[in-house]
Amino acid sequence: MASYIARRLLFMLPVALLVSFVTFMLIHLVPGDPARVLLGEEATPQSVAALRQQLGLDRPLGVQYVFWLWQAVHGNLGQSIQLQQPVVQAITQRLPVTVELGVASLIFSVALAVPLGVVAATNRNGRLDWLVNVTSLLGTAIPSFVLGLLLILIFAVFIRLFPPGGYVPFTEDPLGNLRDLVLPAIALGTGAVAVNLRQVRTSMLEVLHEDYVRTAWAKGLRPRQINYRHALRNALMPLLTIVGLQAGAILAGTFVIETIFLWPGIGSLTIQSIFSKDYPVVQGVVLLAALSYMVVNLLVDIGYRVLDPRVRYDK
Amino acid sequence: MINNTRQTPSSRKPWSLMRFFIGRVEGVSFAQQADVPGEAGEAGDAAIAFSPTGTPLPDLLDTEINAGVPKAALPVRVLKAIREDPRWLFSIVLAVLVVAAIFAPWVARFDPLAYHPAIASQPPSLVHPFGTDSLGRDQLSRVIYGTRISLSIGLVSILIGGGIGTIFGLIAGYLKGWVDQTFTIVIDALLAFPSLILALAIAAALGTSLVNLVIALAVVRIPIYARLARGQVLQVQALDYITAARASGTRTGKILVSHVLPNIISPLLVQATISVSFAILDESVLSYLGLGAQPPTPEWGTMINEAQTYLTSDPWMMLGPALAIVVTVLSLNLVGDALRDRLDPRSWTRLSVGTSQ
Numbered sequence: 001m002a003s004y005i006a007r008r009l010l011f012m013l014p015v016a017l018l019v020s021f022v023t024f025m026l027i028h029l030v031p032g033d034p035a036r037v038l039l040g041e042e043a044t045p046q047s048v049a050a051l052r053q054q055l056g057l058d059r060p061l062g063v064q065y066v067f068w069l070w071q072a073v074h075g076n077l078g079q080s081i082q083l084q085q086p087v088v089q090a091i092t093q094r095l096p097v098t099v100e101l102g103v104a105s106l107i108f109s110v111a112l113a114v115p116l117g118v119v120a121a122t123n124r125n126g127r128l129d130w131l132v133n134v135t136s137l138l139g140t141a142i143p144s145f146v147l148g149l150l151l152i153l154i155f156a157v158f159i160r161l162f163p164p165g166g167y168v169p170f171t172e173d174p175l176g177n178l179r180d181l182v183l184p185a186i187a188l189g190t191g192a193v194a195v196n197l198r199q200v201r202t203s204m205l206e207v208l209h210e211d212y213v214r215t216a217w218a219k220g221l222r223p224r225q226i227n228y229r230h231a232l233r234n235a236l237m238p239l240l241t242i243v244g245l246q247a248g249a250i251l252a253g254t255f256v257i258e259t260i261f262l263w264p265g266i267g268s269l270t271i272q273s274i275f276s277k278d279y280p281v282v283q284g285v286v287l288l289a290a291l292s293y294m295v296v297n298l299l300v301d302i303g304y305r306v307l308d309p310r311v312r313y314d315k
Numbered sequence: 316m317i318n319n320t321r322q323t324p325s326s327r328k329p330w331s332l333m334r335f336f337i338g339r340v341e342g343v344s345f346a347q348q349a350d351v352p353g354e355a356g357e358a359g360d361a362a363i364a365f366s367p368t369g370t371p372l373p374d375l376l377d378t379e380i381n382a383g384v385p386k387a388a389l390p391v392r393v394l395k396a397i398r399e400d401p402r403w404l405f406s407i408v409l410a411v412l413v414v415a416a417i418f419a420p421w422v423a424r425f426d427p428l429a430y431h432p433a434i435a436s437q438p439p440s441l442v443h444p445f446g447t448d449s450l451g452r453d454q455l456s457r458v459i460y461g462t463r464i465s466l467s468i469g470l471v472s473i474l475i476g477g478g479i480g481t482i483f484g485l486i487a488g489y490l491k492g493w494v495d496q497t498f499t500i501v502i503d504a505l506l507a508f509p510s511l512i513l514a515l516a517i518a519a520a521l522g523t524s525l526v527n528l529v530i531a532l533a534v535v536r537i538p539i540y541a542r543l544a545r546g547q548v549l550q551v552q553a554l555d556y557i558t559a560a561r562a563s564g565t566r567t568g569k570i571l572v573s574h575v576l577p578n579i580i581s582p583l584l585v586q587a588t589i590s591v592s593f594a595i596l597d598e599s600v601l602s603y604l605g606l607g608a609q610p611p612t613p614e615w616g617t618m619i620n621e622a623q624t625y626l627t628s629d630p631w632m633m634l635g636p637a638l639a640i641v642v643t644v645l646s647l648n649l650v651g652d653a654l655r656d657r658l659d660p661r662s663w664t665r666l667s668v669g670t671s672q
Contacts, residue, residue, distance in 0.1 A: 106503050140648060141648060222366060251512065252515070259604065286516045291507075
C-alpha cells in the first residue's frame with residue numbers, strides 16, 4: 001500500500017510540474033504586455049515598469065517560471081492587484097464558503113442518486129425506472145445556471161421559502177446558513193445526481209445477477225435487505241470513481257453558482273478577478289484547482305484499494 | 316415495394332406530410348406499421364413547425380444522415396430505427412435544429428438585432444412565442460439565430476480539439492517509447508485541470524470573442540480525445556494486419572491514416588456526438604458569465620444573462636434560450652447514447668463522465 005502511494009506520488013510529480021507550467025503560461029496568453037493590461041491604458045510608463053519588475057516580467061521566461069515556481073512551492077502565489085492582499089490569503093479566506101457549497105452538493109447528489117438508482121434498478125423497465133431515467137436525462141441537459149435561476153424564481157420569488165441569494169457564515173447564524181445553502185446546493189448538485197443515478201442503476205443491474213445475490217434470495221432474506229445490504233455495497237464501488245471525477249465539475253460549477261447566488265467564495269472571486277484583470281488571483285485559483293483535483297483523484301484511487309480487497313491484494 | 320421516385324408534400328399542412336410518411340411505409344410489414352402513424356405525426360409536426368420554407372423532411376434527412384444510401388428507403392429506415400429505439404426520434408429534432416441554424420434568416424420571422432422599443436418586454440404571444448426582450452427584439456428569432464452560434468461553436472471546437480487530440484493519440488500510441496511517455500504526461504497534466512476552469516482561464520486570458528471561445532473549448536477537449544485515441548491505437552496496432560502493413564514496408568503515416576484510423580474511428584465519433592453537447596453547455600456557461608459571446612450577439616447563455624435582470628418582473632424572458640439549451644443538449648446526449656449502443660454495445664464505459672458542465 002505504502003509503495004503504491006509512493007509510486008503514484010512519484011508519477012504525479014512531473015504532471016504537477018507541467019500543470020504549474022501551463023498555469024504559469026496563462027498570464028502570457030494575454031495579448032500584449034501583461035503589466036500594461038493589468039494597469040490599464042492610463043498607466044504611466046514608470047508604474048508599468050515597476051509592475052513588470054514586481055511580476056518579474058523583465059526577466060527571461062525560464063527564469064520567470066523557476067522564480068514563480070519557487071515562490072509557489074513556498075506558499076506565495078503573488079499579490080492580488082485588486083484586493084491589495086496576497087493571493088493565497090484571498091483564496092484561503094474564501095475557501096470555507098466554496099468547500100461548504102461543493103461538499104453539500106456532492107452529499108445531495110449521492111444521497112439522492114443512491115436510493116433512486118436502486119429503485120430504478122430493482123424496478124427495471126417499470127414505470128418508476130422510466131420516471132427516474134427521464135428525470136436523470138433532464139438533469140444532465142439543464143445547465144446549472146438555468147436551474148439556479150429557475151430555483152430562485154420558484155422558491156424565492158413565487159414561494160418565498162428560501163432567500164434568493166446571499167451567505168451567512170455558519171458560525172454567525174447556523175440556521176440562516178443552511179437556508180442560504182439549500183438552493184445553490186441543489187442547483188449545483190443536480191447534474192451530478194443524474195450522472196450518479198445512472199451509474200448506480202447500471203452497476204446495481206450488474207450486481208443483481210451475481211450468484212451471491214441469488215443465494216441471498218434463496219436464503220429467504222427480505223428484498224430490502226438483499227438490495228441495500230448485499231447488492232448495493234458492491235454496486236457503490238464504481239460510484240466512488242465517478243464522484244472523484246465529478247469533484248472537478250463541481251468545483252467549476254461553484255464559479256457559476258456562487259456568482260448567481262452571490263456567495264463570497266473562490267468561484268465568485270475568480271469571476272470578479274477575471275473582469276478586473278487580476279491575473280495573479282486567476283492563476284492561483286487555477287493552479288490550486290488543478291492540484292486539488294489531482295489529489296482528490298489520487299485519494300479516490302487509494303480509497304478504491306482500501307475498500308475493495310480484490311484490488312488491495314493485486315500488487 | 317418501396318417507391319423510389321421522389322415525392323414532395325402537396326401542401327405545408329401537417330397532415331399531408333403525415334400521410335406522405337405513412338404512404339412511404341406501406342411496404343413495411345404490418346407489425347411495423349402499427350406504431351407508425353403517431354410517430355410520423357410527431358416528426359411531421361416538428362418539421363413543419365420549424366420549416367416555413369416547406370423543405371420536405373426526407374430531403375433533409377437524406378443529406379444530413381445518410382448520403383450514399385438508396386434515397387427512398389431513408390424515411391422507412393429512420394422510422395424503423397425509431398421504432399426499435401425511440402432515442403432516434405431525437406435525431407429528427409437534431410435535424411430540425413441544424414436546419415434552423417443553417418436557414419436562420421429564412422426561418423426566423425424577425426431581425427434578431429433590430430430594436431423595437433414600442434413592443435419591449437412583451438410576454439409570449441402568437442406573434443412572439445417566446446415574447447420580446449427589454450429592447451423589443453423577438454426572442455424566438457434570437458433563439459433561432461442562437462442555434463447557429465451554439466451548434467457551430469460546439470461542432471468547430473470538437474472538430475479542432477478532437478482532431479488535434481486524435482492526432483496526438485495516434486502518434487503517441489503508435490510510436491510508444493519516450494514519445495508516448497511524454498505525451499502521457501502532457502495529457503495527464505491537461506486532464507488535471509477541471510475542463511471548464513481551464514476553458515474559463517484561457518478565454519479570460521485571450522480576451523472575450525467567439526474565436527477565443529472556440530480555442531478555449533477546443534484546447535480542453537484535446538486530452539480527452541488524445542487519451543481515447545491512444546488507448547484504441549494500443550489495441551489495434553497489435554493486430555496482424557498492422558504487422559503485415561509494417562512488414563510490407565508501408566510508411567508509418569500511411570499505416571496510421573489508412574489502417575489504424577478507420578478502425579478506431581467509431582468510439583471517437585460517439586465521443587464527439589456526446590462532447591458536442593458538453594461543448595454547447597460549456598459555451599453557454601462561459602457566455603452567461605460574460606466570457607464568451609458578447610451582447611448583442613443572440614447567444615443562448617448571453618440571452619439568459621440579459622433575461623436574468625428581469626427575472627422577477629418578466630420571468631418568461633428566460634424561457635426561449637433555456638428551452639433551446641435543454642432540447643439541444645438532450646437530443647445530442649440521446650442520439651450520442653443511441654449511436655454508442657449501435658456502434659459498440661460493449662463500450663458502456665465512463666467516457667463522458669467528468670467533462671460535464
